[in-house]
Amino acid sequence: MAIDNKDKKGLKSSIEREQNELACSAEREKIKGSKNLNVPxxxxxxxxxxxxKxxxxxxxxxxxxxxxxxxxxxxxxxxxxxxxSGELHEEQTELFITEDGFKNSATKMVEVGDLLLALYGATSGDIAISKINGAINxxxxxxRTNQNKKFIESIWRKHVEKLLQTYLQGGQGNLSADIVKNISFYFSRIEEQNKLAEFISLLDERIATQNKIIxxxxSLIKGLNDSLYKQYGNAITTSFADLGHSYSGLSGKSAEDFGxxxxxxxxxxxxxxxxVNENDYQYVRISDGEKQNVVKYGDVLFTLSSETPEEVGIGSIYLGKSDVYLNSFCFGIHITDTKVAFPPYLSYYVSSTPFRKFIYPYAQGSTRFNLCKADFEKARIKIPSLENQKRIYFILSHxxxxxxTETKLLDLFRLQKQSLLRQMFI
Structure with a gap:
């Protein structure tokens, strides 16, 4: 997918023009900053x-x-x-509810332009301006506020890592309305908020374009993955219990152990x-001789719980060489039968549509859903032959x-935005 050159040049020149304006005032603001004024x-x-404030x-x-x-x-x-909470940035939702469902629950309606914040779960701390009218969980x-919502979204994003470190230590922690209400930020006058919001929106447009490319x-990988599995996926019947043995994540840790x-x-x-993204680890104190399970190359990792049954048992594969540990809200399966399973291929298998449909019935609960781990491990699964697993992996990995490559470019755009957020907001 290519970016239209005219649009690309226009967006680039708009951003560069705004950056030049900012550069002209930088020296003056540094002098002010030296006097400890509350200015960016x-x-x-x-x-x-x-x-x-x-x-x-x-x-x-x-x-x-x-x-x-x-x-x-x-x-x-x-x-x-x-x-x-995983759909804050979307223009449509997977689930729809009825009027009876709305009236007989605690859900409430939000409108286009409302500011939405994920309180807990995998997306804790994520924030977005709603693109749709809908009910929230x-x-x-x-x-809701009379201040510029894009300004608040931007200043939240500047501070979000520190906020998460404070309130979500150890992994899948929770924010709450009371925590958010008591957070303080510095605000400019509304005219400056509007100008900043307009500039940040230009950067967001380019980031959104890059996201669409990715x-x-x-989407191509997903479609090919499902198509190739349909063609080759019935060769071997086995189970995760046959392919290896399972283990739990970290245990016996308190908030003080993390960081x-x-x-x-x-x-x-x-x-x-x-x-697994090897550039996105967190750290935990492990004492000498302490008994904790270690993640090895080729291990399949699964999430144990979620707010919806569709998101239980999300899988990932560890292909790193260093020994690492696993958070307590997931479990791992160490693959020992490599004559049947090619671990790199399993990264595509566990994200395929047939596998997601297979694992769905093993989610149990009402308001919070948990994976029935014992039954899931013993359940019979169908995978391609070892030769076809390697063939499929070769095609999809290309x-x-x-x-x-495109993600690295996206990361550069995001770094540029983060740099500007640090300099343009207090």
Whole structure:
């Protein structure tokens, strides 16, 4: 997928023009900064004066939602979009609820332009301006305000890593409405907020374009993966219990143990990647001689729980060479029968549509769903022959290499944005 040259040049020149304006005022703002004024290091030249600090509770209103009972079929397949925490940035939802589902639950309606924040789960701390009218579940906090919402979204993104380190230590922790209400940020006058929001939106447009390029390649991989499995996937009947043995994640850890020490794979790393991202570890203190399970090359990792049954048992493969640990909300399967299974191929198998349909019935619960691990491990699965596993992996990995290249470019755009957020906001 190519970017239209005219659009590319126009967007680039707009960003460069705004950056030149900022550069002209940088030196003046550095001098001000030396006097300990509450102003950002980088500022548009037409603005002056200090920013003021406010708790979000002083300038925003808040509400969260709920989930209609999953046992009531009459509550679903209606015409009300039901927004879950993984869908904050989307223009459509997978689930829809009925009027009865809405009336008989704690869910609430949000509107286009509302600011939505994921409170817990794999996307904790994610924030977005809603693109649709719809109902929200209990994992989403709606924030309404007369301030510029893009400004709040941007300043939240500047501070989100520190906020998550404070409130979500150890992996899949929770934010809450009370925590968010008591967070304080510095705010400029509304005219400056609007100018900053306009500039950040230009960067977001380019990032969105790059995301679409990646999505096209990922869609191609998904389609080919399902097609090739349909063609070759019935050669071998086995189970994960036959292919290897399972183990649990970290145990006996408290919040004080996290932040330094040995690398461990987070819940979000497993949830977001078919192959574990080795650049996205967190760290935990492991004492000498302490008994904790270690993740090895070729291990298949699965999430244990989620707010929806569709998101239980999301799989990822570890293809690194170093020994690492696993968060407590996931479990691993160490593959020992490599005459039957080619571990790199399993990264595609566990993300295929047939496998997702296979694992769905093993999710149990009502408001929170957990994987029935023992039954899942013993269940019979069908995979291609070893030779075809390698053939499929070879085909799909070539396209995946292109995704990596485009993702690196996306990372550069995001780094540029983060750099500007650090300089343009307090």
């Amino acid at each position: 290091p980088l500022r548009f030249p037409e603005f002056n004066g200090e920013w003021e 406010y708790k979000l509770s002083k300038i925003c209103s808040f509400f969260s939602g709920g989930t209609p009972s999953s046992s009531k079929k009459e509550y679903y397949d209606g015409n009300i979009p039901f927004i879950r 209990q994992a989403i906090l709606c924030i 999505e096209k390649y990922e 330094s020490g040995k690398p461990f794979i987070t819940y979000l790393n497993v949830y977001s990647n078919s192959v 396209i995946a290499s292109k995704v990596k």
